Amino acid sequence: MLGPRAEAGVWRLDAGVVKAVAGVAARPVLLVPGEHVLTMSVALPLPSHARRLAALPFAIEDRIADRPDVPHLALGAQQAGGGWLAGAVDRDLMATWVAHVAEAGIADAAIMPDALALPVPEAGRWNVRREADGRILVRTPDGAGFAAREALFVALWTAAGKPACDEVEEGGEALPIALDLRQGDYARPRQGLSRTGRRVAIVAVAGLVAHGAIAAADTVALRSVAAKRGAELAQLLATAAPGRYAGADPREAALVAAELLPAGGNAPPGTLLPLLSRTSSALAPFGGAVTIRSMQFDEAGRSLRLDVELADPAARGNIVNALRSAGLTGRFDGASLVVGGAA
Structure with a gap:
């Protein structure tokens, strides 16, 4: 706790x-x-x-x-x-x-x-x-x-x-x-998380990626995803760490939640946050051509699975190349884009 x-x-x-x-x-x-x-x-x-x-x-x-x-x-x-x-x-x-x-x-x-x-x-x-x-x-x-x-x-x-x-x-x-x-x-000291806190970390992943995607794509669907994640994250932070965060910015709330991750836990911030930041930056040039509907973080595989819609399916190769240029691995699995942290 x-x-x-x-x-x-x-x-x-x-x-x-x-x-x-x-x-x-x-x-x-x-x-x-x-x-x-x-x-x-x-x-x-x-x-x-x-x-x-x-x-x-x-x-x-x-x-x-x-x-x-x-x-x-x-x-x-x-x-x-x-x-x-x-x-x-x-x-x-x-x-x-x-x-x-x-x-x-x-x-x-x-x-x-x-x-x-x-x-x-x-x-x-x-x-x-x-x-x-x-x-x-x-x-x-x-x-x-x-x-x-x-x-x-x-x-x-x-x-x-x-x-x-x-x-x-x-x-x-x-x-x-x-x-x-x-x-x-x-840096501020890290503390262990309760089960609720682990849920906070999972929501933080979605909140950060969704917020970064909104900056690039600016679509109604992505705004909806971020709003839901942001509201849920703020509520969970209030339960897991009362007084730790009192704002309403989804990105800042997600960063605060990530700071609560235990250094020896299953999702170390040193892997999680750089992966989120680099993924968002790599996808930014594609703007509205990429719509992210949902996202999951695979703690064991240290990878992100993004459920995406592409305005041009032929852009898949360019997306994978952009991820590789950012030092990431990327592959499409059906309608999902799987991003890893080591190219």
Whole structure:
């Protein structure tokens, strides 16, 4: 069974002390001083999350003072302009933050720079917030952000061409987690699942694939599949892990459910999530030519079975070739497309 989880609230690290603050988030999150995290938007035109992570150190090596293998690197959400939000932070400091959340009883909380709590502004503008301690939080149009005292803020603002600034107050909407620094060596701890939790993981598979397919195909049928999976997943998460997720985004709910998978279980996230991501990316170029009606994950065979309809049956060969180019295996079994993780 799952142990106790932190409620989906917001905490702030203030002078080494974790304090609860007003606000809600889809899952628990600790806001840390943005002065200590270099955030940036990075162009990573690669088809899978694993490949983007592998390329990240090389993409940012000219933006950091250290070698790219020295700081802890984290990859966040893709921004409207196409770039990916990334962060770099000192490893010792990251370890200290992880220890703080554990001591505060919120060991599963995400960790995010506080400047990213501000919304992304319009092009050519900055969103800013002056904190009670005199710090100024800034969010820039590329999705990145920083924090600085007034003198440094003025210098940076001047160097940027004095963009128009909009002062942002703390709102009542759920805080999106644009960049969770809890990755790699500092990832949130995994816990075992009950039978209900195993069901959550199965639904998570369907939710992720369906959501990815919708982005490519945008069909009524696929929207129906995703809506059903998303609603079922949210309900099961509430039962299996109360307080773990309070949002309504099927993709984020599926990722949270996947984090609950035991490291030694039958469907390790290291196999499951990359397979889902790579499959979705490989099928994206086919758009509305491929309709996914249902999907199953074979835990023993580490493969996906997708019940598909093709606008052009002759496209089967191209689909298999696209999967192979993405490092996957693919074959058609009747009306089903079977995708494996090793080409």
